[in-house]
Amino acid sequence: xxxxxxESYLWPLAILLIGTAASLAGGALSGLVLGGKDLGVHLAAxxxxxxxxxAGATGLAIGLLVLTLFGVRAD
Numbered sequence: 001x002x003x004x005x006x007e008s009y010l011w012p013l014a015i016l017l018i019g020t021a022a023s024l025a026g027g028a029l030s031g032l033v034l035g036g037k038d039l040g041v042h043l044a045a046x047x048x049x050x051x052x053x054x055a056g057a058t059g060l061a062i063g064l065l066v067l068t069l070f071g072v073r074a075d
Contacts (some may be wrong), residue, residue, distance in 0.1 A: 012064050019060040020053055027052015 031048020032041055039047070 012068070016057070016060055016064060020057045023053045023056025023060075024049050025052075026056065 028045040028049040030052070031044040031046075035044035035047070038044075
């Protein structure tokens with residue numbers, strides 16, 4: 001049995017944080033493109049940044065969970 005170290009938990013956490021930040025940025029940009037004229041750029045970016053991580057962070061968490069359950073490691 002392998003011993004679990006702190007480093008084995010840092011990579012998934014870093015991947016989750018980077019992915020969440022990317023989904024925030026992607027949501028803000030898509031909000032600007034889709035609703036910038038109608039809602040105003042600030043409100044559209046705010047709403048996009050709010051709703052972007054709903055799908056992005058959830059997908060990342062499910063993906064990391066599946067990789068963890070099947071034993072795929074970056075080591």
